[in-house]
Amino acid sequence: xxxxxxxxxxxxxxxxxxxxxxxxxxxxxxxxxxxxxxxxxxxxxxxxxxxxxxxxxxxxxxxxxxxxxxxxxxxxxxxxxxxxxxxxxxxxxxxxxxxxxxxxxxxxxxxxxxxxxxxxxxxxxxxxxxxxxxxxxxxxxxxxxxxxxxxxxxxxxxxxxxxxxxxxxxxxxxxxxxxxxxxxxxxxxxxxxxxxxxxxxxxxxxxxxxxxxxxxxxxxxxxxxxxxxxxxxxxxxxxxxxxxxxxxxxxxxxxxxxxxxxxxxxxxxxxxxxxxxxxxxxxxxxxxxxxxxxxxxxxxxxxxxxxxxxxxxxxxxxxxxxxxxxxxxxxxxxxxxxxxxxxxxxxxxxxxxxxxxxxxxxxxxxxxxxxxxxxxxxxxxxxxxxxxxxxxxxxxxxxxxxxxxxxxxxxxxxxxxxxxxxxxxxxxxxxxxxxxxxxxxxxxxxxxxxxxxxxxxxx
Numbered sequence: 540x541x542x543x544x545x546x547x548x549x550x551x552x553x554x555x556x557x558x559x560x561x562x563x564x565x566x567x568x569x570x571x572x573x574x575x576x577x578x579x580x581x582x583x584x585x586x587x588x589x590x591x592x593x594x595x596x597x598x599x600x601x602x603x604x605x606x607x608x609x610x611x612x613x614x615x616x617x618x619x620x621x622x623x624x625x626x627x628x629x630x631x632x633x634x635x636x637x638x639x640x641x642x643x644x645x646x647x648x649x650x651x652x653x654x655x656x657x658x659x660x661x662x663x664x665x666x667x668x669x670x671x672x673x674x675x676x677x678x679x680x681x682x683x684x685x686x687x688x689x690x691x692x693x694x695x696x697x698x699x700x701x702x703x704x705x706x707x708x709x710x711x712x713x714x715x716x717x718x719x720x721x722x723x724x725x726x727x728x729x730x731x732x733x734x735x736x737x738x739x740x741x742x743x744x745x746x747x748x749x750x751x752x753x754x755x756x757x758x759x760x761x762x763x764x765x766x767x768x769x770x771x772x773x774x775x776x777x778x779x780x781x782x783x784x785x786x787x788x789x790x791x792x793x794x795x796x797x798x799x800x801x802x803x804x805x806x807x808x809x810x811x812x813x814x815x816x817x818x819x820x821x822x823x824x825x826x827x828x829x830x831x832x833x834x835x836x837x838x839x840x841x842x843x844x845x846x847x848x849x850x851x852x853x854x855x856x857x858x859x860x861x862x863x864x865x866x867x868x869x870x871x872x873x874x875x876x877x878x879x880x881x882x883x884x885x886x887x888x889x890x891x892x893x894x895x896x897x898x899x900x901x902x903x904x905x906x907x908x909x910x911x912x913x914x915x916x917x918x919x920x921x922x923x924x925x926x927x928x929x930x931x932x933x934x935x936x937x938x939x940x941x942x943x944x945x946x947x948x949x950x951x952x953x954x955x956x957x958x959x960x961x962x963x964x965x966x967x968x969x970x971x972x973x974x975x976x977x978x979x980x981x982x983x984x985x986x987x988x989x990x991x992x993x994x995x996x997x998x
């Protein structure tokens with residue numbers, strides 16, 4: 540295009556549509572001033588008259604511009620007024636994580652962890668800048684052509700959903716606190732990352748339902764099925780991490796991106812070590828030669844020193860008188876090796892299994908106990924039990940006991956207080972006269988929980 544009137548803001552030559560939201564379109568564009576490709580978000584005319592939409596665009600551009608991290612898209616330019624409202628950003632050509640999952644299905648554990656680690660790194664930078672993304676979903680995770688993740692621009696605040704599907708989709712990544720009416724914060728970003736990681740591995744959301752209200756109720760009430768029960772190859776430590784990221788109790792939940800990133804890094808190292816053990820460097824391939832008639836005949840007649848004819852009739856071969864003593868030597872050598880292996884002295888210096896000391900996790904919260912055991916090289920198995928004296932969510936027993944020496948990766952089961960046991964009181968009144976009986980009537984009161992469905996956050 541040569542006419543500046545055909546360019547957005549006199550500089551952006553627009554191309555194909557990349558996506559969009561309720562009141563905006565995102566298109567591929569060319570910055571004719573700097574000669575580079577960009578992704579251009581442009582508010583539609585009806586949205587430019589909405590002061591809230593303009594304010595969200597401004598906040599999105601400024602908050603994203605305050606973050607510098609390779610896992611968050613860069614913002615180059617923006618404008619937000621009634622005549623022209625747009626934001627020019629880094630363009631990412633690999634599509635979204637959501638598109639990848641729809642096209643290719645769930646990811647293997649190591650790939651999902653790699654993407655989640657990149658997202659967590661981006662969140663660490665966002666939160667360090669005192670910002671909140673507010674819209675972490677598989678749609679907001681962009682993938683470069685080499686598979687590296689990039690987070691879309693920060694949301695700039697909640698926006699009304701354009702349709703029921705959009706509202707239902709957004710409710711599925713909201714933390715219980717956000718559904719309860721609290722504003723999005725760093726902890727709710729980490730919760731949403733847990734949902735994205737779960738979906739990446741299993742191909743399904745941890746919380747689901749027929750509509751927005753059903754999804755929200757699932758978030759508020761249900762405990763997710765462990766990812767390893769929905770997908771193969773999910774190690775225990777990854778199961779444990781995801782379920783702690785999605786714990787409804789904030790006291791036992793991972794709420795900071797830095798902690799999530801640290802654990803994801805340890806899991807990455809663990810998966811890499813496992814892959815190395817399972818797939819050592821291949822030795823040169825050795826193929827067995829077929830036993831032919833010629834070889835068989837040679838072995839049978841070599842001791843006699845006579846010549847034998849080739850089975851295929853391709854001429855005569857000389858006798859091999861040396862072959863028998865060689866074969867006898869080989870047999871004797873193999874027999875000696877077998878005898879040494881079975882009856883010879885054993886290697887007293889054989890390295891035993893690595894032993895670690897069980898740490899004391901009593902009086903810790905379930906989340907802290909799990910982290911303590913993980914760092915010690917052990918596998919924590921929480922078990923909720925009622926207790927009249929121990930505070931809810933606190934560990935009050937463990938097995939094996941603290942100080943015990945066990946092999947690395949041993950399971951340590953610990954009891955977490957679920958609070959006092961619920962009691963049920965029933966009353967029956969029986970008259971003492973003749974044989975007439977008065978039956979008591981029990982009344983049950985029901986409690987209604989109200990869930991607030993927040994506006995959908997779009998980018």
